[in-house]
Amino acid sequence: MTLIDVTGLDHRSLNEKLREADGPVTLTGCCGQRFIAAGMSGPELTVEGIPGNALGAYLNGASITVDGNAQDAVGDTMNEGRIIVRGSIGDAAGYAMRGGQLFVRNNAGYRAGIHMKAYKDKVPLLIIGGTAGSFLGEYQAGGVIIILGLGRDKQRIVGNFPCTGMHGGKLFLRCTPEEVLFPNQVTASPASPDDLEELRQYLIPYCQVFNLDLEEILASPFTIAVPCSSNPYKQMYVSN
Amino acid sequence: MKPEGQVRIPSGCAIAAVISREGRPISGGLMAEAMKPMHDRSNGLGGGFAGYGIYPEYKDFYALHLFFDQRATRKNCEVFLKERFEIIKSEIIPTRKIPAITGEPVIWRYFVAPLRSVLTSMQLDEKEFVARTVMYINACVDGAYVFSSGKNMGTFKAVGFPEDVAEFYRLEEYEGYSWTAHGRYPTNTPGWWGGAHPFTLLDYSVVHNGEISSYDANRRFIEMFGYKCTLQTDTEVITYIMDYLVRVQGLTLEEAASVIAAPFWSTIQRKTDLADREKHLYLRTLFSSLLITGPFSIVLGFTGGLMALNDRLKLRSMVVGEKEDRVYIASEEAAIRAVEPEAEHIWAPAGGEPVVIRVKDGAY
Numbered sequence: 001m002t003l004i005d006v007t008g009l010d011h012r013s014l015n016e017k018l019r020e021a022d023g024p025v026t027l028t029g030c031c032g033q034r035f036i037a038a039g040m041s042g043p044e045l046t047v048e049g050i051p052g053n054a055l056g057a058y059l060n061g062a063s064i065t066v067d068g069n070a071q072d073a074v075g076d077t078m079n080e081g082r083i084i085v086r087g088s089i090g091d092a093a094g095y096a097m098r099g100g101q102l103f104v105r106n107n108a109g110y111r112a113g114i115h116m117k118a119y120k121d122k123v124p125l126l127i128i129g130g131t132a133g134s135f136l137g138e139y140q141a142g143g144v145i146i147i148l149g150l151g152r153d154k155q156r157i158v159g160n161f162p163c164t165g166m167h168g169g170k171l172f173l174r175c176t177p178e179e180v181l182f183p184n185q186v187t188a189s190p191a192s193p194d195d196l197e198e199l200r201q202y203l204i205p206y207c208q209v210f211n212l213d214l215e216e217i218l219a220s221p222f223t224i225a226v227p228c229s230s231n232p233y234k235q236m237y238v239s240n
Numbered sequence: 241m242k243p244e245g246q247v248r249i250p251s252g253c254a255i256a257a258v259i260s261r262e263g264r265p266i267s268g269g270l271m272a273e274a275m276k277p278m279h280d281r282s283n284g285l286g287g288g289f290a291g292y293g294i295y296p297e298y299k300d301f302y303a304l305h306l307f308f309d310q311r312a313t314r315k316n317c318e319v320f321l322k323e324r325f326e327i328i329k330s331e332i333i334p335t336r337k338i339p340a341i342t343g344e345p346v347i348w349r350y351f352v353a354p355l356r357s358v359l360t361s362m363q364l365d366e367k368e369f370v371a372r373t374v375m376y377i378n379a380c381v382d383g384a385y386v387f388s389s390g391k392n393m394g395t396f397k398a399v400g401f402p403e404d405v406a407e408f409y410r411l412e413e414y415e416g417y418s419w420t421a422h423g424r425y426p427t428n429t430p431g432w433w434g435g436a437h438p439f440t441l442l443d444y445s446v447v448h449n450g451e452i453s454s455y456d457a458n459r460r461f462i463e464m465f466g467y468k469c470t471l472q473t474d475t476e477v478i479t480y481i482m483d484y485l486v487r488v489q490g491l492t493l494e495e496a497a498s499v500i501a502a503p504f505w506s507t508i509q510r511k512t513d514l515a516d517r518e519k520h521l522y523l524r525t526l527f528s529s530l531l532i533t534g535p536f537s538i539v540l541g542f543t544g545g546l547m548a549l550n551d552r553l554k555l556r557s558m559v560v561g562e563k564e565d566r567v568y569i570a571s572e573e574a575a576i577r578a579v580e581p582e583a584e585h586i587w588a589p590a591g592g593e594p595v596v597i598r599v600k601d602g603a604y
Contacts, residue, residue, distance in 0.1 A: 031277045031574045031577055031578050032277030032278060032574025032578070050572075050574040052572065052574060071557070071572055088586075090559075090573075091557050091588075109557070110554045110591065133590065134591065160504075160507060
């Protein structure tokens, strides 16, 4: 495994070193460098410290693990690969993701999964272990978003206006449908046995990564939200 | 010069702030260090800092920081100042010549006390008198701009990257109980010295990442109350709005935050606390022209505290962290970690949720 101390390096030199490296790489001393591993199809990367915005943007197969928190727009337009964040994540996580997986152990900021999309076998998967901020899955066009709300106590699992502008894909929330106010253009219902089976497949790798008890997580009620095709959008996305 | 499309300038403005709840001194150099990991958010067309508690030996006097386009302007402006104030001390603000900062104006500071006789004849309280004087100089004295006018606080700003601006102003030589910082990427307006952040009036200062789409509506409203927007940057109006709501109208900071980042009507309607719902209805109705739309994350500095606030849609990032007596606020967590690797309770306030941190009583 290659260790690279990136203290004081700008994002361009950092990524150059990353491209030159052979085999798994660990970055130490990371502090705000943007675009780490952007567009890369390898390597297996571990980040110590705080990666900057747009970590793994356009990622094309590499796998990234962040030991702590990550900032905004992680996995922006990522195509393939896996990003694991052991802490919390900033705003716009998985922005316009079109493939691959983004697993976050703790909470997400605003607009997680904004404009996620899918095409044929490309179905992006975003799983948040804790809670999510407002505008979750805004304009979602495809892919799967799952919010588990683990350890949230009395906190809301999601902020205001989830699924605003949603017109494709699926959103799973580990709560009852009554707990969340959805827009009229979205159908939210308790997850069916088929939905739960599908959900189980998504959660297996997530629980392995974070060493969580899958059955315990699945023992709680889940809500599934999908676009309501009989009530399409007719006006602005939200009246303010 | 490469046109847009051939070159990408990653940017988005950067803000940071720190405060000691115990009122302990913090070096201005710390803020410069916090700004470094966010270098790419600015483009070198503006950087600035505000420090509170930095002039303890002159804490009873208004500290006026001024830019003059030439020496003659300073002479004229001083004649005007002497008609209104007793000038306790006047001096050049010490700077360092560095290659990164060029084209500086004449930069001067005055510690002043308003003349009692003038206050009496104008029937104004001290703060209103100072605020009006600042407005008059900025609007009517050609080539002179007051860019700081509070007591025991001061703003330092320039065209350049924030870390260079800190070096230029020898910021490491100042100590204060709180600091705010800004790195600028101007979007719609010129990158000039007066347009750098923070924007201040009396002891209020604002650093802002974002762009106000309601600027002109806000400006037209606030100019009815004697404020004049002269600095060609949207952020200026936020400072005057906060001064108007908090100093003139007597609102609390939280109420002022509910005016400028008012919740959606639907969110207000759904409130179950009826008194709270009434209050929001009242504030949004009474001060509808002071709703600030468009993306913003701001830090408001004032005597004895800081307030951080995001726009109600939270279109800009902002995180808060703590360590012992200090609270840190920044556009990016990296900025906090750069100066306090062990920072705890890192969290991101929701849109429209003000975070107010105060120094304990008697410690500032």
